[in-house]
Amino acid sequence: MTIDLSTIPSTVHDVSAPATGTCPFGFSATQAAENFDPFGIEYQLNPGEALKWARENAPIFFDAKLGYWVITRYDDVQEVFRDNVTFSPSNALEKITPLTQEAQEILKAHDFNLNRTLVNEDEPQHTARRRALAGAFDTKELAHHDVMVRKLVAERIEKFQHDGTIDLVGALLYDVPLTVAFHFLGVPEHDMELLHKYSVAHTVSTWGRPSEEEQAEIASSVGKFWQLAGDILEELRTTPDAEGWMPFSIRMQKEMPEIVTDSYLHSMMMAGIVAAHETTAHSGANAVKLILETPGLWQKLGAHPELIPNAIEECLRLSGGVAAWRRVTTTETDLAGVHLPKGAKLLMVSAAANRDPEVFPDPDIIDLYRDNSAQHLTFGYGSHQCLGKNLARLELQVILQELTSRFPDLTLADQEFTFVANTSFRGPNQLLVEWDPTAVQSPPADFPEMVFNGPSRELRTRQLRIATADDSIPGIRRLVLETTDGSPLPNWHPGAHIEVEAGGVNRHYSLCGNDPQAWEIAVALEHNGRGGSRWIHENAQEGTTLSVRGPRNNFHVNKEASxxxxxxxxxxxxxxxxxxxxxxxxxxxxxxxxxxxxxxxxxxxxxxxxxxxxxxxxxxxxxxxxxxxxxxxxxxxxxxxxxxxxxxxxxxxxxxxxxxxxxxxxxxxxFTALNALDTSANEEFTVEINSTGETLTVAANTTLLEALESSGHDVYADCREGLCGTCEVGVLSGDIDHRDHLLSEREKETGAKILTCVSRGKSCTKLMLNI
CATH class of the missing domain: 3.40.50.80 (Nucleotide-binding domain of ferredoxin-NADP reductase (FNR) module)
Incomplete structure (x- = not known):
């Protein structure tokens, strides 16, 4: 049976075993699962859309052909990432397709022994090694790479800018990330084509489905890749004081030989060459393709380069270079009502989770002002979140800045997109584009500063015009808001609110109304308030422009409620x-x-x-x-x-x-402003940042949010009263003094999250934060 997965309506069914829910068109979720093909063109083109049927009907289902449980909803994928004890990453680099005997012999002849890396290592070794080697990925350390990346991009573009047509993957989007990877790693540049061949072989060998005939050639390339990584490592040992992450890691081995071992360095050398460029190259190609497919967006970004970081997060969410990761259960457990035995293999499809409408309203569109776009799972989540995510953001920003400013009329050429078929890494093999060579422009002298942690508060702010201001009810001003350029506003779910800048303060108002082209709020005048509602009643007139963020929703209706x-x-x-x-x-x-x-x-x-x-x-x-x-x-x-x-x-x-x-x-x-918390009994406490090992002391007269911000951690925060939930941070251990008015009692009992603006660690405790 051929199933058009994109046409299945949105319904929800309780699935407590290998999926047996019934879909609306008369076939069962089991039948849909049997037709699931992660190596097929539908999945490669758009894995999030290809698994829409699962997210809405059977969010956790068993794929017998693959031998994996497939996880598709945001909360479930995030939970698996969060609990890296129950859900071990040890199978992340395991071969999805078992090797033939011939392939095994070829790898053995090359002494292939790819072992543990940062992506597939369990605790406590993972955290110890991550902390030891994470310093080079700090945003302060990455900032100086901007000049080098921009020079590389400009040089590549100038070679083809007068041609009128080019394959961007071959001419720019693969070459630049690989060269940046060499520079960042501190590795001498090698044959680009050879490494491309090796990287593709590694991808297919690990996450693909090569035929028995293909496996011998692939194993030969992977084996040679392993030997090359070893040769490069030995070469670097002769210049341990050189710049780059691998020389830094070699130096750290002398300080921590039991943590940074020889086998670990060899494995990280090979994995690092792939990880540092392959996913960035894919993400760049996916982003350019998606932006060009969205009418008017390319030109808007050219005119407003400050919005490029916003576009990048949306492209990473909708069409990132990583579609899925894998885990294996260390004990039998339940996930979202589905019982998983010990040893169950999981394929967490972050590409599907990133389109979950319960987390991202109107999930299939690019919303440049989406309030939570950086919460996508393309980079993973928690302690195994991608170390190189900010280097990738830097590269993508430079690439899009240079391309959109130079080629205002760039378009996709007619073409059929092909991919290296695999479960996890995706990007087109080529991306043919066209432009008018006589319309090429010079880039501006200066671009906006790099944004490393997702769009800032300012970048997430929309300017909306008041279309209607109605005072027919005494003490209540009803406002209908629309965009200043007539473009549509994104959809929202009941319970959502927006944040409005009102005369120097920020206030949150629930959305109502049913006009898809406008947002409606009602503001009650609070005579004893702090001025926000009074400012709106005195200043918000028809035609007035307001600065607005959102929508966001912490007040959800249970969709299964009858x-x-x-x-x-x-x-x-x-x-x-x-x-x-x-x-x-x-x-x-x-x-x-x-x-x-x-x-x-x-x-x-x-x-x-x-x-x-x-x-x-x-x-x-x-x-x-x-x-x-x-x-x-x-x-x-x-x-x-x-x-x-x-x-x-x-x-x-x-x-x-x-x-x-x-x-x-x-x-x-x-909606009532809450009284200030009694802080007289506050005591200082400490927190530890899981990803870096950094320890912070939070003084009695300081909030956890303030301590994190002053230490350089970019935490989203809006209300600062424990009402809106934007400053939520994951907690791995420690006793929490919950003081917010948002988390449910069940959420508080789990101790898995804290609202940093008001809640604290209890006295004599240390909180381990999952950031």
Whole structure:
């Protein structure tokens, strides 16, 4: 059976074993899994889209042909990355296709012994070696490579800029990353074509499906690659004081011989040559291809080079050079309700997870202002996150700056894209482009500074114009926002909010409305607030431009819920109204409870009556119809979710009076500014950064977020009150004093994350942070 995977509608089924859920078109998820081919053209062209059916129907399924459990949802892939004890990386370089006897003999003749590297090593050896060798990847150390990379790119471009057509992979996108890799590693330049052949052979041998006839030639190339890596290593030992990561590693071996061993250096030499250029070359080709396929984007980046870092993160998310990684379970365990036996092999398809709409709304588009674009999993996550990610970002920024500024009319030529078929690394073998040689421009004298940790707060800020400012409800200003150039705004999920710069302060407002071309918020005037709402009421007029970030969502509806109880207080109606609209659209039952002092101050009453009259109830104090929380006390049941938004006194009362509700079936959000935390009893504590071993002391009068920022760690942070969740950091060990108003009790009990703006380590403890 031939299945068009891209046409399967979005439905969710509970899959607790090798996938058996039923898909809407009459075939089962098992049948779809049987047709899954990670070596086929659909997967190579777009693995995220090719596995959409799985993400929506069978997010964890067993591929009998491959012998792997395939993981496709963001939260599940992230969890596997996070727990590198239960999910060991030891099989990351294991041959997916078993070697023939002939291939094994060929490798043996070359003394091939690729052992542990940073990508496939277990703890505690992995962290010890990573910490010892990570210094060269610090952004301060990488910054000076900018000049060298730009010189290389400019030299390559000037060789072909008057030709009018070229294969960018062969002329630029493979050559530059490989040359940069040599410079970074401190390795003398070698035959580019030979190393390309060796790298492709290594990729196919490890992650591909070579035929028995192909295996002998591939094994010969891999064996020669291993010997070459050894020869280069011995050559470098004669100049241990030279620049580069490998000479640095050789020097570290003298200081830590038990950690940086001979076999480790040899393995890292071979793996480093591949890792330092192959994935960057693929990512560059994928990015150029994707940008050129998006109407108007190439020209926009040429005119606004400051947006190139944003585009790069979106390209890495949508079409990165790494599609998947592998793990193996060290014990039997459950993942998202699926039981995995000990020794189960996992293929975590980050390319599919990066299109998870629960994490990235409107996931299939490039949104240059996406608030969480840098949270993609292309570089991995946690302690095994790619060490070279920022070097790759530097190279991609320089390449796109030079290309977009020089070739404003660059287009893709007609071509059929081919790939080296494998499960994990992807990029077109060639990328034919065309341009008018007479239209080539000179690059500007200066480009924006390099961005290494994803788009900054400023780069993630949209400028939106107020299309409508409505004051028909006393004390509430309803604003409808649109882009200044008429371009569409991205979609969002119910519960999402945006952050608005309001006269020197930043305030968060829930989205409502159902116009796909605009965003709508409602702002209540807080006379005793800190000025944000007052500024909006005094200054936000039709035609005014606002600086906006988002949307982001920490107030999700459970998509598997079959009945929603929605409770709103005052202007807390905005997210509840969006949830009611969505429930009606999806055809599930719901009830909307709206609380307030009097009718005159309640927003959206006419729309509620029009769209949700049969599902809504008003609870108005002046009319004697206050909300009776007791009526919800025993209404918890499978499939029922209660969501509430309003003043803290309302949401706190609901949580206090409904103790029998399962923790994961009741969620709340407060819009009331919270009182400042009592810091009088604060004590200092220490944190350790897992990736580097750096230890920080957090003073009693300092927040963890402030300590991280002052030490050079770029942590996203917006509200700084424990409300929005943007400053979340993973925690591997240590006792947390949770002080936020966002994480659920279950999330707090796991101890796996901390909101750094307000929460702290408990006294006499050390927190191990997963960054």
């Amino acid at each position: 009945h929603l109880i929605l409770i709103a207080g005052g202007v807390g109606i905005t997210p509840m109204l969006a949830m009611a609209d969505d429930a009606k659209k999806r055809g599930i039952t719901y009830e909307l409870h709206y609380c307030g002092k009097n009718r005159e101050t309640l927003a959206y009453l006419n729309r509620i009556e029009r769209d949700h009259g049969d599902h809504s109830r008003l609870h108005i104090s002046d009319e004697g119809t206050r909300l009776n929380i007791d009526e919800f006390r025993e209404r918890h049941a499978h499939g029922v979710q209660l969501l509430a938004c309003g003043p803290d006194r309302l949401t706190s009362a609901l949580l206090k009076e409904l103790p029998n509700w399962p923790e994961d079936s009741i969620r709340h959000e407060t």
